[in-house]
Amino acid sequence: MSKQVENSSHNEAFRDSLSTVKADGERNWVYPKKVKGFFYKWRTYLSWLLLGFLFAGPFLTIGGKTFLLLNIFERRFVIFGQVFWPQDTHILLFLLLILILFIILFTVVFGRVFCGWACPQTLFMEMVFRKIEYWIEGDANQQRKLNAMSWNREKILKKGAKMVIFVLISLLIAHLVMAYLIGVEKTFQTISGPPTDNVTGFVGLMAFTGIFLFVFTWFREQVCTVVCPYGRLQGVLLDTNSINVSYDYVRGEPRGKIKKHTVEESPKGDCIDCTLCVQVCPTGIDIRNGVQMECVNCTACIDACDEVMLKVDRPTGLIRYASENSIKEGHQKLLTPRVMGYSLVLLLLIGAFIGLLVTRTALSATITRFRGMTYQERTDGQISNLYEVTFINKTFGPQNVQVRAVDERYSIEATGEGNWEMEGQSKLEGRFFLVMDAQAVAQINEKVKLQLLQNGEVIDEIETNFMAPLPKKND
Numbered sequence: 001m002s003k004q005v006e007n008s009s010h011n012e013a014f015r016d017s018l019s020t021v022k023a024d025g026e027r028n029w030v031y032p033k034k035v036k037g038f039f040y041k042w043r044t045y046l047s048w049l050l051l052g053f054l055f056a057g058p059f060l061t062i063g064g065k066t067f068l069l070l071n072i073f074e075r076r077f078v079i080f081g082q083v084f085w086p087q088d089t090h091i092l093l094f095l096l097l098i099l100i101l102f103i104i105l106f107t108v109v110f111g112r113v114f115c116g117w118a119c120p121q122t123l124f125m126e127m128v129f130r131k132i133e134y135w136i137e138g139d140a141n142q143q144r145k146l147n148a149m150s151w152n153r154e155k156i157l158k159k160g161a162k163m164v165i166f167v168l169i170s171l172l173i174a175h176l177v178m179a180y181l182i183g184v185e186k187t188f189q190t191i192s193g194p195p196t197d198n199v200t201g202f203v204g205l206m207a208f209t210g211i212f213l214f215v216f217t218w219f220r221e222q223v224c225t226v227v228c229p230y231g232r233l234q235g236v237l238l239d240t241n242s243i244n245v246s247y248d249y250v251r252g253e254p255r256g257k258i259k260k261h262t263v264e265e266s267p268k269g270d271c272i273d274c275t276l277c278v279q280v281c282p283t284g285i286d287i288r289n290g291v292q293m294e295c296v297n298c299t300a301c302i303d304a305c306d307e308v309m310l311k312v313d314r315p316t317g318l319i320r321y322a323s324e325n326s327i328k329e330g331h332q333k334l335l336t337p338r339v340m341g342y343s344l345v346l347l348l349l350i351g352a353f354i355g356l357l358v359t360r361t362a363l364s365a366t367i368t369r370f371r372g373m374t375y376q377e378r379t380d381g382q383i384s385n386l387y388e389v390t391f392i393n394k395t396f397g398p399q400n401v402q403v404r405a406v407d408e409r410y411s412i413e414a415t416g417e418g419n420w421e422m423e424g425q426s427k428l429e430g431r432f433f434l435v436m437d438a439q440a441v442a443q444i445n446e447k448v449k450l451q452l453l454q455n456g457e458v459i460d461e462i463e464t465n466f467m468a469p470l471p472k473k474n475d
């Protein structure tokens, strides 16, 4: 039987269960062995860079403006210094579509490389919390022993120290998330006063801290294997040309113990079945079973296997970044029709997004009649309607804004006579009356055109309704 056929007839029973759940439903705690090697070294360097960037993010500015703010409460987002207001939802939707398509395209070609190298969950879990755990409790076997032993001085000290550090880091991450949501200044305001001054902020911080502590102390790899929707999508995104962390079964099988510098009668494959690749896996899977949804492409098994291969004098790369087809047929195909199709749609979306961004108005306004009110009849024989106006200044500079009726029968009554000064990147909410002589009323519900002026220049025209009683006929 050829090696390929052997692999295709491989027992697929492993797909029926999760490596982290025992047959009786109990959690199968994963104790990944410490790993070292080329990929781990570069992942560590990259993690320093990305974590540094993540923590610096809320403080970064572009031309004096926040670099990134995701204020979901006020639906105000600042991305690379560009402010997006609720009125820009359609542009944000495009941005979201582009992001989703980019992720799909990237995944189709490069698999879950993001999960292993750049996802904040992996960065914090593997490069922060796990390292602290190794430092305090030791490698996998020592951790197993510590967990199995009864509570004594050593266990209390080690577990206590770890928990204190984990709580502090979770608190720090919670503050970071808050800074991304409401901005650095408001976060400092929230934490500088007593909790009673800002109960919502305090509760939010505690809730985030609790969630992070739960995730990084207990839930761990299950975020990737059970919860993360991106992980669940792998089944439909990946195909046989996608590059993943893969085991070269053509070279590796039949697996079995081999001795260095020996030629056996029936030669075995290069896999010596040492299971080190399984022992280092943070999601507890055996990559030799093939591509699995639980694999976050962390490369730990590559490093572990390369070290083994060097020891047994075989070429490294038995586990490597490769597609199923490249292992089976020996060549890698990157530009498939699927990739080209996605790329084309992505380019179109990017073009449309740039177009929307360039043509979006610098100033926007919404005008609505005051709810629950019809009209007011004044003693001087005039009729008025009350309106609410919201201006959004998307520019970085101050602006003068004004509302004016096109029809000269109407006049505007407001603070400053419908003439407002706005700060850059700000929102202004105001009210004004539209006033008309009762004798000039032609209909009980009349369409009225209002002009929006920016620094004295008309930039938009908004239509609204004016309600009035029909004029009384003079005898």
Ligand code: SF4
Binding pocket: 247, 252, 270, 271, 272, 273, 274, 275, 276, 277, 278, 288, 304, 305, 306, 308, 318, 319
């Ligand atoms: S580490 Fe390499 S040699 Fe060892 S079991 Fe895994 S694939 Fe086989």
Ligand code: SF4
Binding pocket: 245, 277, 280, 281, 282, 283, 284, 285, 286, 287, 294, 295, 296, 297, 298, 299, 300, 301, 302
């Ligand atoms: S199989 Fe390898 S790459 Fe995938 S999660 Fe496990 S160790 Fe990481």
